[in-house]
Amino acid sequence: MSVLSLQHVNQFFGSDSARVQVLNDVSFDAEPGTLSLIVGPSGSGKSTFLTIAGGLLTPTSGEVLFDGTSYHDTSKHNRDRLRLESIGFVLQAYHLLPYLTVADQFTLVDKVKKSGNLSHEDLGILLEQLGIQDFTHKFPAELSGGQQQRVAIARALYPNPKIILADEPTAALDTERVKIVGALFRQLAHERNKAIVVVTHDVRLDEFADQIYEIRDGILTKNSTGTFA
Ligand SMILES: Nc1ncnc2c1ncn2[C@@H]1O[C@H](COP(=O)(O)OP(=O)(O)O)[C@@H](O)[C@H]1O
Ligand SMILES: [Mg+2]
Structure with a gap:
């Protein structure tokens, strides 16, 4: 069964003559054990899609199901819990806290979510894989964009979520790092057995995906060249 399902989702922004449709009858399923890539140009609705998939935004119409249960039928408290325990977000703006060192970004997660996070050893392996093990005493402002992006990826993976939603996670990375991140996600x-959904315009990730979708003007289509197509 899919762990995350969007069914006939429509999203409009604005009102009256300024009303625009940003997602148009989008249906999508994420299975555990697969890396899904959603590729589209800027403005095509990728971030909106991911925000809705993560339950951060309720769509104008349509359903979002998590393990078969509608977000809509879940209390705010339970939705927040679900997000905290089961969904790892890698957001476009990194969302690192400027006054915490890299190490403390993880300590903070421990305070909010007290169990089920990666062991100290596994975190060390992850930081090394991402090439950021030497930066743990630095503040975000002391890191390059690409380094911050890799810290944000590590922080999203640290709570060991079963779903990972990533918005342009490789935009600031050179091709070698893109391959490392693509291979890590795969x-x-x-x-x-994670369900990983990446929205991006970075075609360098294509080779790592199990399924590839295209999004254009809010319309999602499965790419016929995708492995499972
Ligand atoms: N909160 C909002 N209010 C009004 N328009 C929005 C809002 N969020 C996104 N949009 C518009 O929706 C369209 C898709 O945006 P977005 O999902 O961010 O695309 P992408 O991530 O593919 O660049 C854009 O035209 C954007 O201006
Ligand atoms: Mg975006």
Whole structure:
């Protein structure tokens, strides 16, 4: 069964003559063990899609199901819990806290979510994989954009969520780092049974995906060249 399902989702922004449709009858399923890539140009609705998939925004119409249960039928308290325990977000703006060192970004997660996070050893392996193990005493402002992006990826993976939603996670990375991140996401999907959904305009990630979708003007279509197509 899919762990995350969007069914006939429409999203409008604005009102009256300024009303625009940003998602148009979008249906999508994420299975555990797969890396799904949604590729589209700027303004096509990618971030809106991901925000709705993560339950941060309620769509104008349509359903979002998590493990078969509608977000809509879940109390705000339970939705917040679900997000905290089961969904790892890698957001476009990184969302690192400026007054905390890299190490403390993880300590903060421990305070909010007290159990089920990666062990100290596994976190060390992850930081090394991402090449950021030497920056743990630095503040975000002391890091490059690409380094901050990798810290944000590590922080999203740290709570060991079963779903990972990533918005342009490789935009600031050179091609070698893109390959590392692509391989890491694929490994987490295939070996740890995560459902990973990446929205991006970075075609350098294509080779790592199990399924590829295209989004254009809010319309999502499965790419016929995708592995499972
Ligand atoms: N909160 C909002 N209010 C009004 N328009 C929005 C809002 N969020 C996004 N949009 C518009 O929706 C369209 C899609 O945006 P977005 O989902 O951010 O696309 P992408 O991530 O693919 O660049 C854009 O035209 C954007 O201006
Ligand atoms: Mg975006």
